[in-house]
Amino acid sequence: MSLRVTSPSAELVRRGRESLDFARSQMPVLDAIQAEAAVNRPLEGHRISGCIHLTKETGVLVELLLAAGAEVAWTGGDEVSTQDDVAAALADQGVRVFGRRGITTRQVEEAAAEALTAFPSGPTLVLDNGSRLIETVLGDRDRFPELLAATEKTTEGSRRVREWNRQGRLDFPVVTVNDIVTKWEVDNTYGTGQSTVDGILRATGALIAGKRFVVVGFGHVGRGVALRAAGLGARVIVTCRSATTAVQARLAGYEVLPLRQAAAVADILCTATGYPDVVRGHHLDLLPSGAVLCNTGHSVTEINLAELQARTEEVREVRPHVRRHVLAGGRYVDLLSGGGLVNLDAAEGNPSEVMDVTFANQALAALRLGRDAAALQPGLHEVSGEQDQEVARRKLVAMGIDYDGTE
Amino acid sequence: MSLRVTSPSAELVRRGRESLDFARSQMPVLDAIQAEAAVNRPLEGHRISGCIHLTKETGVLVELLLAAGAEVAWTGGDEVSTQDDVAAALADQGVRVFGRRGITTRQVEEAAAEALTAFPSGPTLVLDNGSRLIETVLGDRDRFPELLAATEKTTEGSRRVREWNRQGRLDFPVVTVNDIVTKWEVDNTYGTGQSTVDGILRATGALIAGKRFVVVGFGHVGRGVALRAAGLGARVIVTCRSATTAVQARLAGYEVLPLRQAAAVADILCTATGYPDVVRGHHLDLLPSGAVLCNTGHSVTEINLAELQARTEEVREVRPHVRRHVLAGGRYVDLLSGGGLVNLDAAEGNPSEVMDVTFANQALAALRLGRDAAALQPGLHEVSGEQDQEVARRKLVAMGIDYDGTE
């Protein structure tokens, strides 16, 4: 049975519209790019399959693609982040939307497959997140004969694209929109940093000041989470695998410990590594009773949920987004968002103003592919430093900030 | 028509129960005091009328009063902060609860009057917030012949009690639970500091980093808000009326400006003064379009809403808790929580762990009055430094913190 969103209620469409309008009022850069694209329509004739968390901000990006002339099919790509009202408002404009909030992991995959096959002759462009669609395309290349190019948005997805490129498997261009300052620093550090503590606050209402807050992983996301947790008064403990990173974390004023020692004193523990199975059963055995456990890394796999389940004697949903796992002897841990992305599930993902920058890069990349995809060599392309500067310049104008580059 | 909560639905009671249990799990000090009071029952025979924001944490305090032997009548004392599920769960235990979320200002007063007259022969003790009930008692003293004593919890309320005491109007003892370290620093600074930015985050989802965040007033609450806004990356601007305070704010690293200049550059403006009419029409005229406006001071009066309304051409509820006031020329400001307490309306008030300390002081004061009210002189009494230390010691034990006083 198809997961396509059809005939949404007028009320849901209205709320989605309201949500999109509010987001748009915080996204001046994307709004300005859309105004230009609505005139030139560089995506006229293109069919786009997209797979990025279907939040209100993604909705604004999708509306830009429509305004630029494209037909669009979309899916959110995970279990918890789709905002159904936004999905409804997009469906109401003719977007083929697949999936909804609360679907199973299997349904996530089915929705992605549907988004990719929503057009009889397949998409001409793919906008990806975590390389889910690209992987499917590579696995069944003949089925997508008219595909011209793709973009990929995440660190983890870019890693996979790079590997496929190394193996010579990319016979079409893929533009990674990740290794750029506005993405690394703005989205990963400041965006996810804030939205993660926001998610924890909304889920638990806990006082952060004075808490021992363990951040697992100290890449751009981990740094952002540490910065914001410390900014709310936590004593931050960092765990990581690289020696140079460990030195940096310590010089930044954080405690550095092996995960085993950190877990044993954690009031709150948050994973931010991009790798699976980082928190294992033997770590769970060490957590103090009452510890809060959550994840803001790439997917739901950073905390080994099977090993948590195996130790659980009773589970209760004590608040929305908070599942209390009672373990042996009455000890308990509170798992947030079922181990999924706490910032997208318990809060609203990264702030609109941050996604404005990230999606401006995404939009400019897509618009350029709309015009030039055929001219690009197959293989990996990185968004240029010039586009990075252009997006930053547009953002500074929107923020009313003057700097020496504008003299 | 009475505003008493009667016959709540089982589902509402169940959700309230869940909420109370979750709060209790974060309030170990209050829980321990309750365990002791349930044995000694020092409030046996007492009738208590209370008027404190009816959150889940207040619910835990009310349950302690019940366990100590009291009969209880309660009202929340404002328009927006009553959690209806908690009210239901208390009513289900026999508490006389008055008012609900979303009542009018007039109904707030009626509910307070009902809480005070809920017992045929009136209360023996009053637990007050902002001196609302005490003021009524003083205005109609003969109607409350069995009243023995009262407590008052806020800065503003204590100011009024002190004034009445100076005028010789207090013919019963009033214990103010405010001028103590655990209240000033823990509740006002760290509690309200966090819950205020939490409320702003939940209401707007805005990125705080890089924003100009104006804090109006730099008492304990203002300091807490400034600390947390800066901790999330804001550039904080402080306005205040005292010269010594202005020096402190500047040395703390904040910009200090007159309100007129601050308003003109504010991305977010939050009042925290305890005084009415701090933000006036001529300030509103200066706010940049898109500015967020909110209040975390004593009541709904810090922002002059009449003067805002007079300038408003259109109002839209763009998100829950966010009312967009479109002003002349298309300029707009987003008013949070209708100008009421943003931390109680858009978030959940101060964290349970903070209220644990505040209400432990409240509870110890009430329990002592239960035993000793008759022995106390009429007039103003302040909670002793010894009780302050006792609560702090209990909290340190609950947090597992060892310090030199315990050697």
Place this chain on the structure above:
Amino acid sequence: MSLRVTSPSAELVRRGRESLDFARSQMPVLDAIQAEAAVNRPLEGHRISGCIHLTKETGVLVELLLAAGAEVAWTGGDEVSTQDDVAAALADQGVRVFGRRGITTRQVEEAAAEALTAFPSGPTLVLDNGSRLIETVLGDRDRFPELLAATEKTTEGSRRVREWNRQGRLDFPVVTVNDIVTKWEVDNTYGTGQSTVDGILRATGALIAGKRFVVVGFGHVGRGVALRAAGLGARVIVTCRSATTAVQARLAGYEVLPLRQAAAVADILCTATGYPDVVRGHHLDLLPSGAVLCNTGHSVTEINLAELQARTEEVREVRPHVRRHVLAGGRYVDLLSGGGLVNLDAAEGNPSEVMDVTFANQALAALRLGRDAAALQPGLHEVSGEQDQEVARRKLVAMGIDYDGTE
């Protein structure tokens, strides 16, 4: 043999003059008060004996007293803080100056006695620090028949004055210039906070980032030191004796530990308590090898030097202000400034801009006593909140800061 400074070299006088001029350029408030006092000369006919660390900033205060018409005798009151060039420049203007840098503890007392008896008929006013002169006066009251009043500047000294007042021993007015915002917050927290880490930096050149920095005591000075150490990237650990203070330190984001546990992990340990013998032999036994040990509290007694000496096998001056105590087994600790005030010995004491405020309060108090001492009741007087506000207002003007009080 007298410790009076006589016939200083022209070169020393010149350097002192330069130093005084530089300080004056950072002390606009004191400079403006001097300009007014030079016209009204409210100290005409007064003889002042003063005992405050003889730094360049104190020198500017002394020059103000001269300009206001007083004759002045002065001593620094400790072993290490007298700046000999400043002493020379003051002596050159006719001030009776006693003591020099590097005198013994016994000589410190002799110099104080000389400053008090420098005028044949004794002083009319005393300006004190730590109540050293006042104590002498009280012990030999008849010898100072013309004494009209005194001021006291420190927390510890005010404590003693309050005790003498309670005992009814004060038959003359003593104005304490301590329990005021501009002193508590500006001088103790921000002034001593910075000058202490400055002293540690100058003495050791050590990287602070990533260090475990133990602050012993969490009053205004301790808070300032913790704030600045954290601001340089240290992981701060606080030890204290009060439970409410311990709660505050933890909520401020610091680790709280008993001193025994803190000492065992200290990279740097700094006392800031105002009490003697805080760091004892059994703490010294726990310090890691290489630990830096220093004091910024009231005097040289916070670290028990006798117990350190008893454990020392060898002492070497490894850098100016750094004495390396080699203990049993080759373990060593680096004691800064011989356990005296590290901010005065290894750095230059609190910044001139801070002393501008502190000494403005001192100066205004002295000038008022010059006019009104006879009218004041004997006993303890505290500087008024109005003077506090006046000094703050003058400072804000000097800093070019506008605030709402000036509207």
Place this chain on the structure above:
Amino acid sequence: MSLRVTSPSAELVRRGRESLDFARSQMPVLDAIQAEAAVNRPLEGHRISGCIHLTKETGVLVELLLAAGAEVAWTGGDEVSTQDDVAAALADQGVRVFGRRGITTRQVEEAAAEALTAFPSGPTLVLDNGSRLIETVLGDRDRFPELLAATEKTTEGSRRVREWNRQGRLDFPVVTVNDIVTKWEVDNTYGTGQSTVDGILRATGALIAGKRFVVVGFGHVGRGVALRAAGLGARVIVTCRSATTAVQARLAGYEVLPLRQAAAVADILCTATGYPDVVRGHHLDLLPSGAVLCNTGHSVTEINLAELQARTEEVREVRPHVRRHVLAGGRYVDLLSGGGLVNLDAAEGNPSEVMDVTFANQALAALRLGRDAAALQPGLHEVSGEQDQEVARRKLVAMGIDYDGTE
């Protein structure tokens, strides 16, 4: 006349020895590498010409080179940073040392030329800073026939090496020890960040809290300076030329302004760009009277001193390292360290513990060249990520920090 240090006094040698020993006690990584190199002596037969600021930490590096078997000639490469006692102690061990503190710019060049020609048949290895020696070699290549390889330590120097490599001018291998985490983050950000504010504190004694502190340039050094200035309570204003950098600076919580606007409000202005002539006359015209002006970038050229001099009516040395330039109308600015590197001139350069990491990389690179230079291709080589990790691992061990990489 040669600038070689000959026959230093025994007292100077003794003080240099003490200084080297103190530094060594803070440099455990370098000390351990020396212990290994003293056994294997991989530099046996090598002649090294070095040009790196001759501080006590550089002295420890030079002693390591000696212990590894090399003959060494050295010069500091600037006017102000040479510590004469350290130079004396090295000369006493047979090192050919050229230059001294306080030489002219022309003498700096002569000393560098002498260090390069100190061995009759020239050096086999060059250790460079800012590519001064390498440039001389390239300009007169035939004169250095036995040169096998060189290392370069700075960002600016690496930029020049990269350019020469692009032009095909490098016919010998040059290893840049710069683009690595332990250098970027540890040395540039945390090392120079601290030592720069340390230099400003020592030179001026100014209170940093509440000051407007302008950081010109926001690379790794600028970020470190901003971080530390903010940590001492300053309100930091950043100026920069890149849009992406401007966005980052603002999100980090700093004000971003064009330099003209920033200069007009600066209490303290510090350059950290690596480029010449950043602060020009038209900026100097805007500085408020009393502003402090300093530089911590690559060399003495960031502030245009000629344009400052042209505006100066009188210059006075008001304190060591502080030159007061009185401009038209009595306005003045205080120039620190004559516009040279304030952290090396007024303080002691980066902390020994930081240089431990930087020079460990330098030492490992030199030791490897000692063994393998002949096997390396001509042209640019970067220090490998593996060496970076190795140095970090050694540092973590020295700091007693456990992390997950050690499991």
